[in-house]
Amino acid sequence: MGTSACRNRVDNAGKKNSESYKMPFLDWVNKAQAVSVAGAVPYHLLNFESAHGDRSADNMLIQGDNLLALKALLPFYRGRVKCIYIDPPYNTQSAFTHYDDKLEHSQWLSLMHPRLVLLRELLAEQGSVWVSIDDREGHYLKVLMDEVFGRENFSTTFIWQKVDSPNDNKVPITPDHEFLLCYEKRKDSAGFKKKSDNSLLAAYGQVDESGRRYRDRLLKKNGKNSLRADRPTMFYPLEAPDGTSVLPIHDDGREANWAYGEVGVARMRAEGRLIWKKRLKAEGEVWVPYTREFAPEAPERPHPTILLDVKTTRQAKAHQRELLPEAAAFDTVKPEQLLQRILEIATDAGDLVLDSFLGSGTTAAVAHKMGRRYIGIEQGDHAITHCLPRLERVLNGEQGGVSDAVGWESGGGFCFYTLGEPVFDADGGINPAVQFGALAGYLWHFETGLSATHTFDSPLLGVHDDTAVFLLYNGILGDRKPAGGNVLTGPVLAHLDQLLADATPAGTRLPSRKVVYGETTRLGEQRLAEAGVTFRQIPYDIKAR
Structure with a gap:
């Protein structure tokens, strides 16, 4: 298949205090050439073609080869992009209308490596990169991104359900999902946000005299690591309201431990959050300590890595037909809700978002509606036939996709650029x-x-x-x-x-x-x-x- 077996070799470059650090690297035909490509790409100019809406808006749509366009952006945006999302060709061995997606594996890896290197250079120190892929190249891509971005900076793999309708194909198994690989520029620096979830308020079923919702939870730890032997320092007496001494004991008589240390319990007592209640046990009524937890003003929970609630390809294609009835449909269009989820996790209003495989313009459209700045790169005529009219419809208040969810009305602007001449000639002078x-x-x-x-x-x-x-x-x-x-x-x-x-x-x-x-x-x-x-x-x- 043109790609050799994955080889293990020691590479300590950039690894501190880790002489034994080992990581698998991919090797493939012409890898040495692919690795040198990013540095050899010439700087090109970006030619301003037209402004749409507010001319001062710092949003860009670029038509041109994305490798050349990424290098052209480096002088201006190196280290400034907060979130990168790309949906590259998946090497599916099928002929797409808009992409040559029938690439042999080594060619695909050679295509991806220099682009990932330039994307890494554009990424901010607190930034993150997200890549959609399926399982034909997903595992190769994971190892390749480990090499380019650092395995220690891998965050997680999301699974997106792309199909939600019955499949009547005759084959026994059909793929209903794709992957979304997520890396940070530096581990734990991207400031990912949790998901808002008001349903969590239902767990706080009581209300105090000031109107605050709360719940009382046992101070004694239960479940895993709840025995005295697990955490001996968390086994200590507490003084009950009647002056008696209370120790953490499970109902079956085993010595347990408290969920908080003595300092934490002292803080709860000072804040009025250490609550004593009487419970009837076999030995009679006993005092049992609880910790009072108040409902958060903005309840949130971690994002699940299985994405079942961000729409599917079917809805995305329907939205595309409504937006661009006169244009040929993209087979791989992503729903706006998927990009909304990514930007909710990884960005704030005003942050810069980049998509160098813009496709039909979904990333730029969602970023615009959510108040993020953006740069989108597309190579063919569909930068004009798809991306440009789609963004113009967004400016005019298009109400599909995530518009209602994010409160989008209209406004803003972007500028359209094409890729110009190389800045320098072979001798280093101005072309x-x-x-x-x-x-x-x-x-x-x-x-x-x-x-x-x-x-x-x-x-x-x-x-x-x-x-x-x-x-x-x-x-x-x-x-x-x-x-x-x-x-x-x-x-x-x-x-x-x-x-x-x-x-x-x-x-x-x-x-x-x-x-x-x-x-x-x-x-x-x-x-x-x-x-x-x-x-x-x-x-x-x-x-x-």
């Missing part, structure tokens, strides 16, 4: 095919973190946070000679200052700092400092950053 506007948008985002949503036709790219950004490139001043072109000289600086003054509204203070990109500068360090100029040389200061 001659790169036009001024494309490089200007790249550097504007570099300096400010803002999306390029306007046309750049002047050396003054804009002002942000008391900083004016300029670019001298490709004869933008109409003259390639040092006196008027790509070199920062005294006359050129004076011209830039005049451009800035003309663009600054009357009565507004001029920015105190200037960043100027150019081929070189004829001005000394003291002159630059006096003018408040930071000069960045093209291409070196672009590559270095």
Whole structure:
């Protein structure tokens, strides 16, 4: 099948105090080449094509090869993405309408490895990555992700029920589920949230004089590890209301232990949560201690790893037909409720979400409705035929999917980009095919973190946070000679200052700092400092950053 047996080998790189640490690694045909791909991918520009809705919204839809697009995002978003979800091709040996999903195993692994490496670089230190997969490649993917993200950072595997209707196929077994692998960038750092569940309030069946719901639970521990021998320090006497001494004893006479230590019980007593009640036992009425637990204001419980309540492929396809009746259907579309669950667990409002296999646009649509920022990448024409119209419908208040559950109405915005030319040529210089506007948008985002949503036709790219950004490139001043072109000289600086003054509204203070990109500068360090100029040389200061 093109993939060799999984080999065990020792690799202590990055493992502290673990000389005997061993982990299985996958090996496959052309793995060495696949491992080197991510570093060799050239940086490409992202060309701004159009803005939809609010032009200032920091949401991106990118059409282009996701490997190239991920590398293009690195200068701007390295370490900034809170949650990554991808639904890659599953290598099902079937010909999909929109994907070449008929890949031999080693090819599939070679496709996935460099993309996972770049995704890891984009992931924030408190971030997490979630990958949908089935059992054809799921186990290979698990070992591959152990290698890329670190086995110690594996969180869990969710099982999603994708089919909820009877299957009349003649085969004896049909798969009704898929997997969802979850890794953190750093173990236990992602801050996963529990699931809200008001049904838990039913367990607090009593109400005190102030109206608070509560329940009383035995202070004596029951069940596993409840004997004195299990935790000897938790066997100690308590003074009952009548002054008698009470020890934790099971009904069958065995010495038990309390569920809390002496310090914890003292705190309960001080807070009025140590409750004594009389119970009738064989020896007569005895005092029994309880701990009073008040209902939480926002009851929650852990998320189950078997997802039976997030809709299925059938409902997802029906929603897709309603949204895009004129477009060809995706066979692998995921329900919005599945993405809602992921974002509820892993993100907060305003966090950045990335999907580099965007498909029909589900991740971006759900992120938009839930108030998350997002970047979606799709490669084919369906970035325009599916993703773009779907997101426009979201802006206009589309009410399917999770809209009602999350209270979505309308609004927001996103920008549409295509993949442009490589930034650098083979010699490390700026690619001659790169036009001024494309490089200007790249550097504007570099300096400010803002999306390029306007046309750049002047050396003054804009002002942000008391900083004016300029670019001298490709004869933008109409003259390639040092006196008027790509070199920062005294006359050129004076011209830039005049451009800035003309663009600054009357009565507004001029920015105190200037960043100027150019081929070189004829001005000394003291002159630059006096003018408040930071000069960045093209291409070196672009590559270095």
